[in-house]
Amino acid sequence: MSSWEADADLLNSSGARHALILSRTHSALGQLAQGMARALAPRQIRISSAAPGRGRVDPLAQRVLAELSVGVADEPPRALDEVDTADVQAIVVLSEEDPTPPALRGVLKVHWPLPEPADGGGTGEEKLARYRAVRNELRRRLIRVFARELAAPAATGAATIAIGPASGGDLGAIQQLLAASLLPLRDVGGAHQRFLAASEGGRVIGCAGLQVAGQDGLVRSMAVHWTRRNAGLGSRLHERLLFEAVLAGVRTLYVVTSTAEDFFAGHGFRKVAPEAVPAALQASEEYTAFVPGGSTVMSRPVSPA
Ligand SMILES: CC(C)(COP(=O)(O)OP(=O)(O)OC[C@H]1O[C@@H](n2cnc3c(N)ncnc32)[C@H](O)[C@@H]1OP(=O)(O)O)[C@@H](O)C(=O)NCCC(=O)NCCS
Structure with a gap:
């Protein structure tokens, strides 16, 4: 286990009810972490998030958070003396100092002194790649910090879950x-997309x-509600997706992931290699x-050779 994983597990098991993210003044890191932590917690x-001095809203941080549907308020990041820290039970420091x-x-x-994406020049695309890379690293860590303890799956649970093609009415639940x-x-x-929804009692609890693109397919948007994980539903969705791939004439599947390798x-x-993915995908x-941010790209044949 790497040291960030041990740190994340420590935070996870601490039971802290108020976490404070600290960064340097004018830090995009602080804004990225605050936005994602609030979305996941x-x-x-x-x-809460603070820096030694009051900051300003970083538009590139807002942009790369919006890519993951994380909204951030337009208020400038706060200075430490503006934040009520009386009941803080855990601190994450993102700056070197x-x-x-x-x-x-x-x-x-x-x-976690991560690289500050606001530092340094470069083209617009190079800057965005820096922001995405650090956003993805923070996402990976924060998903582990906020991983929730799972209840043991009900013995009969799997039998009541139906997997089938998603309908237009499922879209909102899938997006959630x-x-x-x-x-x-x-x-x-x-x-050129096929979507599956897994439903239990009329409620969508998983999707894939x-x-x-021709004989190639990208597995995407695979998610299981946190209360239903580790009980085989993701595997069932994957099996059903293989069937969809066969129906669509797909021979090779790709996936991009940093949390489910x-x-x-x-x-x-x-x-x-990321370049192995066909241009259309x-x-x-x-x-x-995710790929410019260093996520893993994986591939498998649809049918065993
Ligand atoms: C990735 C994800 C979809 C997997 O869904 P899941 O329903 O938990 O998947 P499964 O239960 O089939 O498998 C998960 C683990 O539980 C284990 N498991 C499966 N059935 C089990 C059972 N009946 N009892 C106990 N453990 C079981 C599997 O061995 C597997 O272990 P592994 O991850 O070490 O291989 C889910 O974790 C998720 O939504 N993650 C967040 C979104 C994400 O990262 N998506 C991937 C990028 S597209």
């Missing part, structure tokens, strides 16, 4: 599932998409949002 956990005030010295703290996992959702339902490896996917939001 259960309702009872409060997330640690601005923790003396009053909070005894509080549980992790130090994707937003909760910080997966892109703006191009869901576009051309296939983007088709083990899951896909367990289903026959192997790492490939590289236009997908899952590819444009």
Whole structure:
């Protein structure tokens, strides 16, 4: 286990109800982390963010958060003396220097000094790639921080879950599932896509998409509601998606992931170079949002050789 994973597990098990993200003044990192932490955290956990001085809204941070449907308020990032820190129970420091005030010295703290994407020049695309890379790294870490404890699956649960092609009426629920996992959702339902929905008692609890380009397909938007994970539903969605791939004439499947590498490896996917993905599939939001940020690209044949 890497040290960030151990840190994330520590935060996860701490039971902290108020977490404070600290960064340097004018930090895009602080804004990225605050936006995603608020989107992922259960309702009872409060997330604050501050820096030694008052900052300003970073439009590129807003833009790359919007790619994952995370909205951020237009108010400038706050200075430490503007934030009520009395009940802070956990601190995440994102800057090299640690601005923790003396009053909070005894509080549980992790130090994740990540590269500040606002630093340095470059073309617009180069800057965006820097923002996406650090956003994706924070996403990976924060998903682990806010992973929730699962209830044991009900013995009869699997039998009551139906998987089938998604209908237009499922779109809103699918978008909610994707937003909760910080997966892109703006191009869901576009051309050359097949979507599956898993429903239980009329409620959509899982989804998976296939983007088709000739004999190639991109597995995308695979998500299971956190209360239903680790009980085989993702595997069932994958099996059903293979069937959709056969129907669509797809021979090779690709997937882009930074949080479910083990899951896909367990289903026959192997790492490939990002350039191996055919150009038509590289236009997908899952590819444009995650691959420049260093996510893993994997591939498998639809039928075993
Ligand atoms: C990835 C994801 C879709 C998997 O869904 P899931 O329903 O938890 O998947 P499964 O239950 O089939 O498999 C998950 C694990 O549970 C285990 N498992 C499966 N059935 C089980 C059962 N009956 N009892 C206990 N464990 C079981 C599997 O071995 C698997 O382990 P692994 O990850 O080490 O391979 C889900 O974790 C998710 O929504 N993640 C967030 C979104 C995301 O990252 N999507 C991928 C990018 S497109």
